[in-house]
Amino acid sequence: MKRLTPRRACVVALVLFGALLALSALPAGAQEAAKEPAYREFPYIGSRLAVWAVAQLHLNFAAFILGVPIFAVIIEIIGWRTSDARYDWLSHEFVKLTFAAFSTTALLGALLLFLFVGYYPRFWGYMTSVFFPTYWVYALLFFAETFTVYLWYYGWDWLSGSRKWIHVGLGVLSNLFGTAILFVANSWVTFMMSPAGVNEAGAVTGGVWAAINNFTWMPINIHRLIANIVFGGTIAGAYAAFRFLSATTDEERARYDWMGYVGNFVALSAFIVLPFAGYWLGREIYAFNQTMGITMMGGFMSWLWIIQAILIGILFLGSNYYLWLGMERIPGAERYRKYVPPMLIVLTIGFMVWATPRSMVVTLDEARAMGGTHHPLLGFLGVMSAKNTVVNLMILTTFLSYILYRRANKVSTRPWVKTGMALQWAALGLAAVVVVFYGVYGYFVESIVRIGFSVYQVLAVLAAIVLVMAIDVPMFKGASSTGTIRWGTIAPRSQYVLILLAVTFTWLMGLMGFARSGIRQHWHVYGILRDTSPDAVTPALGYASNVITVVTLAFFALVMFIFWLGGLGEKGKAGAHAHAAPVLAGGSDTDR
Amino acid sequence: MSFLRSRFLQAVVVFVGAFVVLRFGIRPPAPWSVITLYMAIVAMALLIFVSSDRDSWASFVRPIWATLTEPRYRIVRAVVVVGLPLLLGYYAYTQAAARPQAPPELRAVHPAPPDSIQFRGKDFNISGAENPLRKDPDAFARHVAAGGAIYVRNCMFCHGDNLDGQGHFAHGFNPPPANFQDPGTIAMLQEAYLFWRIAKGGPGLPKESTPWNSVMPAWEDRLTEEQIWQVIMYLYAATGQQPRRWEATH
Known part of the structure; x- marks a missing residue:
């Protein structure tokens, strides 16, 4: 892999240089815009589909390379402070994945830019007239990010030992650059949804900062930042699962079992707070423009939320299932098996409530029997009070699964263990009561008050999580062990769950991205720049789902190819690898 | 066993x-x-x-x-x-197999309103609009009573005397008329939204998510602006629902 370094570096540098050159020509191009056609037609599939597919692929790769370094550097810091080589190896493995996908992300980004410039010149000219200064910032940040990540990856051995803090600093720095890149790109996307700093004719009135700091910018920044971590975790987990399933030795299986567990843990930890960020984004969209909000949640996009509910239900069930399967490789976990059925019941009922549509697909006879398309009983489950309640309960249940997994092979030796456990159960129970109380009370108050209740529900859940962890950590510090985790002995079906989670999340990102973008309807920039191309119609949901499915398949095909390429570099020199893989207990009952 | x-x-x-x-x-x-x-x-x-x-x-x-x-x-x-x-x-x-009835349809919960409409030749901005009749609390009962009379004369035949969508004509329509007692209908919406729906009726529904199959007439030709606001006040007062308020914007 290292032999390819100069070539890879050249590709990225050339792409960025080309993009910069193209950008520098854009102001002149914008002046000529009046002479140019507003649109050009991409052969065969049309311009919109071409831009859509490339944008989604670029976003998937970008989310991956921005998400993974966030937890990779945290894992590196853990390894550095605890002097545990396993974590250093794992962090290196994660960064290796990022590294492999780096140039593909840049290439797709450049391709997307060329498509905009070539096929949507009027739109791109307008965006340039508003955001031109940010293009330079973006390109410079990309250079900084690229070289920092390169240095981070290739300097792993060089900056070890007493210079490790410099290496960790590079990791932190690359994350800061990456996050800044995300925020800049988000300003363009969110301006298209909720333009600010321009008058009704589209002329800039408030400066570039006003355009950047538009209504939905920060909610999307937060939402995407968290979602990138979840996405990175699931893809890394899927990679580990793939390596686990193709492993030929117990040691290899044990390593990748552990890596898959960490990937899922990272994804799950961030996933728990993702619905809150999504809800905030939804509220801000409503607050910006009622039409947009209703189109998204109650109008023609509303059926996407049923698909979203099903996919998120699968993510919840899958993540918990993986933890429960993982408990089989932990001696002592049998004590907690009795909790699985009740947790599964809560998750299942929560899933059913979340997936219940407000307006149902009914025949005329069914509608007459119900007195409308709203069922008099089940209709109550179709509104946000019910949805917010069950998602909070599902989050609490998932957190409980994790807590049980965490203590599966531990027996606390603290004298106050009974009090601690009682407090933990009380915190979880109280949070559940608060969530249900506000969920039910929400039906008896006006909308604006009900919306505010979601904040109390979220705070109750977060407070319970913080309190339970604050008790759990000291309670199990120095705990006696019922046995070592037998890494590598997990049932193979668990690995397919990891792959399922990655595919589901990728699909979900594409679908909800379509919802976010599609609510602009026939506007490039909502209310400012109208889409007058032949593609101005919003695609039907079935068509959009098909496009996203094909893009998801293409993404995984590319990811597999890139990971396979990365694996080629390792062949034949595993023993000589600078980051010799650690030996984990596993493969047999004997602790190693 | x-x-x-x-x-x-x-x-x-x-x-x-x-x-x-x-x-x-x-x-x-x-x-x-x-x-x-x-x-x-x-x-x-x-x-x-x-x-x-x-x-x-x-x-x-x-x-x-x-x-x-x-x-x-x-x-x-x-x-x-x-x-x-x-x-x-x-x-x-x-x-x-083919059946002697229309197949089930996906229906949107609420049609999305436009940002503004033309009402009797003047621009009416829906986003952020408040019911002007609520500014005078002393006249509340009078407006509600007037709205009730308008409702009985024009709306009751479809939406029912209990405002539950079970009027005399309701059984002839698919989809059935809106049930205002349902907390998922008018309680979720601002009054400006209802103004648009009443003024423009079925013909004013957006192009997406069609066919709406709504038989709701466009009342702007029959009712004045004040009468529409009055009937909206009656709908909320009679059902005990509160209209959704606009959220603060930054």
């Missing part, structure tokens, strides 16, 4: 039990589309339950494996091999 400990049997019992509860325990009956969704989730959860540990999975798979391989289950195997495809075929037939 050792067979009751079989995970396979337990799963079948729970699956059938869940179906019975969902099909016959909910009144009025839940639509098939929802029951199918629920049963798919139950099936998923059951599979997770039976496969969440090795012993359970072995117990679940054992009778299936035995049926497929052991000679003593030859008759059962034959019944399954013939019966299962027949059942699936019957299901496919029921889904594909």
